[in-house]
Amino acid sequence: xxxxxxxxxxxxxxxxxxxxxxxxxxxxxxxxxxxxxxxxxxxxxxxxxxxxxxxxxxxxxxxxxxxxxxxxxxxxxxxxxxxxxxxxxxxxxxxxxxxxxxxxxxxxxxxxxxxxxxxxxxxxxxxxxxxxxxxxxxxxxxxxxxxxxxxxxxxxxxxxxxxxxxxxxxxxxxxxxxxxxxxxxxxxxxxxxxxxx
Amino acid sequence: xxxxxxxxxxxxxxxxxxxxxxxxxxxxxxxxxxxxxxxxxxxxxxxxxxxxxxxxxxxxxxxxxxxxxxxxxxxxxxxxxxxxxxxxxxxxxxxxxxxxxxxxxxxxxxxxxxxxxxxxxxxxxxxxxxxxxxxxxxxxxxxxx
Numbered sequence: 001x002x003x004x005x006x007x008x009x010x011x012x013x014x015x016x017x018x019x020x021x022x023x024x025x026x027x028x029x030x031x032x033x034x035x036x037x038x039x040x041x042x043x044x045x046x047x048x049x050x051x052x053x054x055x056x057x058x059x060x061x062x063x064x065x066x067x068x069x070x071x072x073x074x075x076x077x078x079x080x081x082x083x084x085x086x087x088x089x090x091x092x093x094x095x096x097x098x099x100x101x102x103x104x105x106x107x108x109x110x111x112x113x114x115x116x117x118x119x120x121x122x123x124x125x126x127x128x129x130x131x132x133x134x135x136x137x138x139x140x141x142x143x144x145x146x147x148x149x150x151x152x153x154x155x156x157x158x159x160x161x162x163x164x165x166x167x168x169x170x171x172x173x174x175x176x177x178x179x180x181x182x183x184x185x186x187x188x189x190x191x192x193x194x195x196x197x
Numbered sequence: 198x199x200x201x202x203x204x205x206x207x208x209x210x211x212x213x214x215x216x217x218x219x220x221x222x223x224x225x226x227x228x229x230x231x232x233x234x235x236x237x238x239x240x241x242x243x244x245x246x247x248x249x250x251x252x253x254x255x256x257x258x259x260x261x262x263x264x265x266x267x268x269x270x271x272x273x274x275x276x277x278x279x280x281x282x283x284x285x286x287x288x289x290x291x292x293x294x295x296x297x298x299x300x301x302x303x304x305x306x307x308x309x310x311x312x313x314x315x316x317x318x319x320x321x322x323x324x325x326x327x328x329x330x331x332x333x334x335x336x337x338x339x340x341x342x
Contacts, residue, residue, distance in 0.1 A: 006268070006303070007269070010304070013269075013270065013271045013273070014273075014299055014301075048258070048278055049277070160262060160265045
């Protein structure tokens with residue numbers, strides 16, 4: 001089991017929903033907590049009557065969405081200043097990435113909800129390229145309802161065997177993350193080719 | 198010339214799409230018919246019922262579940278999970294820590310400078326004791342006179 005996960009699980013067992021909220025919120029911001037594995041465990045706790053299933057889903061969705069909005073708001077407010085300081089705006093790849101994000105904001109925000117820690121990077125980028133708040137919030141919320149619900153449901157169904165599924169869940173997340181990166185890079189490549197043809 | 202070939206290609210694609218749509222529609226009809234037949238035979242219903250029963254009527258934890266006990270679990274969680282009397286583990290393991298049961302097994306062992314493996318053994322033994330069948334009293338035979 002992940003060495004970071006064991007103290008988190010004790011924390012969740014002790015402080016229940018408050019701990020669940022804090023961990024999911026921190027994970028959504030950018031702290032690399034094993035949130036999915038923890039949600040599988042919470043789903044198992046719910047099946048044993050130690051947590052309420054619907055309560056856990058509600059807390060996870062709210063915390064995840066608030067964390068994502070924190071990322072989005074921070075770069076939307078201070079992003080330009082950071083870009084100027086780091087001189088990223090002169091990097092051509094960043095320009096293409098920003099353009100890609102602006103054009104396909106909805107699908108990119110939605111897909112990156114299933115990519116683990118990469119979703120935080122997408123949140124920062126969304127704020128940076130000023131994706132409309134309504135678009136970001138809507139697709140973020142839909143993704144955030146699906147993702148933790150799936151993890152909690154699997155945990156609920158498999159019960160005590162949740163730990164056997166955490167590796168599998170990590171692999172699926174990794175595959176989705178790589179697929180999203182390839183998808184975005186291919187789109188950027190096609191856009192550049194179109195521009196110069 | 199190029200426009201004609203483009204139009205021809207476009208026509209071919211259109212025909213292919215129409216053909217695929219017809220195939221899909223036919224398959225859908227067969228699929229729905231089979232589904233209705235299976236439903237009528239109560240085969241689909243049975244699966245749903247069995248799955249829901251497995252999820253909702255999960256039996257209470259038993260001695261077989263003791264192997265899942267881990268150092269990150271708290272005493273409070275174990276009490277609820279195994280449906281133990283609140284002070285069962287406290288008295289069995291002679292725990293005097295005021296934070297009991299809001300304490301994980303690992304942190305209790307580390308606070309009391311007990312080797313974790315040894316303490317886990319004690320917890321497991323206490324749980325096994327709880328689930329052990331009560332000894333059957335030997336039948337008392339009336340003294341023959």
